[in-house]
Amino acid sequence: MGSTILPSRTEHAGIHSNALSTREAHITEIRLTLAALAFSGIASALLCKDLLARFVELIQRQASADATVQLIFIVVVGLLLFGNFVYVFARLARLKRLARHSRSPDHDIEKLHLQHAPSLSVLVPAYKEDPSVIWKTLLSAALLDYPSKHVVLLIDNPPATASTEDQRLLDATRALPTQLQALLETLASRLMSELNSFVVRSKTGRLYVDAELHNIASLYDACADWLNQQAKHFNVRNHEDRWFIDNILRSPSQLHRRRASELRELAEEPRAQQGSISLELEYRRLSSLFRAELTSFERKKYVNISHEANKAMNLNSYLGLMGRCIREIRKEDGVHILMTVPSEAERVLPDADYVITLDADSLLKTDYALRLVTLMEEPGNESLAVAQTPYSAFPDAPNKLERTAGATTDIQYLVHQGFTYCNATFWVGANALLRKKALEEICIVGEERGYEVRRFIQDRTVIEDTESTVDLVLHGWSLFNYPERLAYSATPPDFGSLLIQRRRWANGGLIILPKLLRYLTKPKVKHRAGHAVMGIHYLTSLATVNIGILLLLTLPVEEPMRTHWLPLAALPYFALYARDLRQEGYHLSDFFQ
Numbered sequence: 001m002g003s004t005i006l007p008s009r010t011e012h013a014g015i016h017s018n019a020l021s022t023r024e025a026h027i028t029e030i031r032l033t034l035a036a037l038a039f040s041g042i043a044s045a046l047l048c049k050d051l052l053a054r055f056v057e058l059i060q061r062q063a064s065a066d067a068t069v070q071l072i073f074i075v076v077v078g079l080l081l082f083g084n085f086v087y088v089f090a091r092l093a094r095l096k097r098l099a100r101h102s103r104s105p106d107h108d109i110e111k112l113h114l115q116h117a118p119s120l121s122v123l124v125p126a127y128k129e130d131p132s133v134i135w136k137t138l139l140s141a142a143l144l145d146y147p148s149k150h151v152v153l154l155i156d157n158p159p160a161t162a163s164t165e166d167q168r169l170l171d172a173t174r175a176l177p178t179q180l181q182a183l184l185e186t187l188a189s190r191l192m193s194e195l196n197s198f199v200v201r202s203k204t205g206r207l208y209v210d211a212e213l214h215n216i217a218s219l220y221d222a223c224a225d226w227l228n229q230q231a232k233h234f235n236v237r238n239h240e241d242r243w244f245i246d247n248i249l250r251s252p253s254q255l256h257r258r259r260a261s262e263l264r265e266l267a268e269e270p271r272a273q274q275g276s277i278s279l280e281l282e283y284r285r286l287s288s289l290f291r292a293e294l295t296s297f298e299r300k301k302y303v304n305i306s307h308e309a310n311k312a313m314n315l316n317s318y319l320g321l322m323g324r325c326i327r328e329i330r331k332e333d334g335v336h337i338l339m340t341v342p343s344e345a346e347r348v349l350p351d352a353d354y355v356i357t358l359d360a361d362s363l364l365k366t367d368y369a370l371r372l373v374t375l376m377e378e379p380g381n382e383s384l385a386v387a388q389t390p391y392s393a394f395p396d397a398p399n400k401l402e403r404t405a406g407a408t409t410d411i412q413y414l415v416h417q418g419f420t421y422c423n424a425t426f427w428v429g430a431n432a433l434l435r436k437k438a439l440e441e442i443c444i445v446g447e448e449r450g451y452e453v454r455r456f457i458q459d460r461t462v463i464e465d466t467e468s469t470v471d472l473v474l475h476g477w478s479l480f481n482y483p484e485r486l487a488y489s490a491t492p493p494d495f496g497s498l499l500i501q502r503r504r505w506a507n508g509g510l511i512i513l514p515k516l517l518r519y520l521t522k523p524k525v526k527h528r529a530g531h532a533v534m535g536i537h538y539l540t541s542l543a544t545v546n547i548g549i550l551l552l553l554t555l556p557v558e559e560p561m562r563t564h565w566l567p568l569a570a571l572p573y574f575a576l577y578a579r580d581l582r583q584e585g586y587h588l589s590d591f592f593q
Contacts, residue, residue: 297349407590426538
């Protein structure tokens with residue numbers, strides 16, 4: 001019955017005007033970045049001239065000790081400047097992407113509700129997480145605007161608890177999927193019943209468009225009321241809760257309310273104007289808004305499933321069972337899980353065309369799946385294995401350390417957007433949409449405690465997503481960062497947590513580096529330059545920058561080795577970094593922190 005509601009002329013003009021002003025702003029930033037790049041390039045060239053001249057002079061004087069120090073100084077400065085240039089190039093690339101990015105209208109991506117949409121599973125690995133944190137993540141996944149979704153909580157808490165507190169935590173975690181399913185069920189059943197009634201009416205020919213529009217509007221109002229009710233009774237404890245209420249509950253509620261108003265206005269229009277809406281699309285979309293199957297899985301209950309203590313193997317254990325019929329059997333050494341035929345199965349784990357891996361402290365905006373699956377299904381994107389929006393930090397952190405850590409997270413989001421322009425995207429594991437077929441292609445069969453295990457995601461390091469990126473690229477797959485902020489994740493709230501996180505990132509990158517180098521030495525490598533420059537920097541920067549800064553502070557650099565070109569070469573990088581932070585909503589003081 002045609003497309004969904006089109007924006008009014010006033011709205012359309014406003015959208016067009018905003019797009020033009022935004023594009024002009026991006027062009028201005030591109031010119032600024034090019035100017036900074038030129039300035040930094042000239043200063044770096046003059047810096048190299050000074051440092052190399054001093055090095056040659058020391059060699060000629062046979063001052064080997066000073067020459068060695070000078071050589072180390074040159075290498076360190078070179079690595080730091082290389083990182084500066086990568087940032088500026090990534091900024092330029094990101095701005096070029098944004099200048100040509102056009103957001104797909106809602107009524108275009110919502111057409112997926114009328115098609116046979118690809119199946120989707122959202123996997124939420126959790127290890128001893130606060131149940132209130134998991135609850136928010138599961139609800140954000142269940143409320144994704146997508147035709148059908150299966151949300152699975154992968155509980156990794158030990159089933160044999162060591163204390164009463166551990167048992168309480170485990171019991172509370174196990175209860176979450178059932179509680180949320182019950183919370184959604186009443187409204188989901190009503191909306192599905194309305195769809196079935198509409199189908200019957202449309203087949204019998206008893207269809208009055210204006211009456212249907214008023215009915216659909218009342219259903220959108222019911223959805224808005226439900227979301228507002230949840231927001232009203234939600235206990236706000238921190239800035240993450242506030243973001244959850246505003247973006248997962250209140251913002252969709254406002255959109256539903258606005259849509260209801262538009263539908264009522266349309267119901268009063270002549271029939272020719274009413275033909276601009278698809279009633280079936282509206283009913284089908286409504287029927288899926290609160291419909292989700294929520295379940296859980298505990299791999300550590302079973303002897304013959306991997307017990308490796310990491311997130312990757314938690315995900316791998318479930319991925320290896322998707323699409324299988326299973327049942328439990330008790331043996332002398334404990335409970336085993338067996339694959340069986342449907343007639344003998346205790347449980348069927350549904351397979352999926354796409355999988356979203358979602359950390360238990362991460363949240364997705366409601367259009368995340370719809371936008372990314374639509375992108376993945378576009379002709380020409382068949383080799384796209386991963387689509388994502390690298391996560392951002394929750395805004396308005398209460399303390400300086402968390403705010404500063406969040407600032408680096410938000411800067412990384414910007415850098416990753418530039419990586420995609422250079423065909424050097426890295427999978428960011430806190431949230432990502434994965435093509436299941438691609439995961440199966442990089443799967444490796446191994447053994448653990450005498451049992452077969454399948455590794456779709458590598459677990460040699462704790463940055464398993466980064467190593468799996470190299471595996472996917474090796475098999476001819478590509479990755480993509482969608483240029484919008486659709487996912488948010490928690491930032492370490494204290495120095496100890498932050499230290500642990502950044503240390504494992506740095507160590508993991510160095511371990512993975514040889515695999516990337518082997519890939520780059522292969523013949524006929526696609527996008528070799530992007531992977532070489534951006535990839536090597538991404539894997540080594542955390543280690544080299546920190547080591548380099550320490551060396552600069554400790555090297556006995558003589559006065560003749562010092563040059564005013566060094567701060568001038570670095571100045572554009574710091575200026576653009578500070579500018580980006582300001583544009584992301586941070587204060588200038590956050591830059592210095």
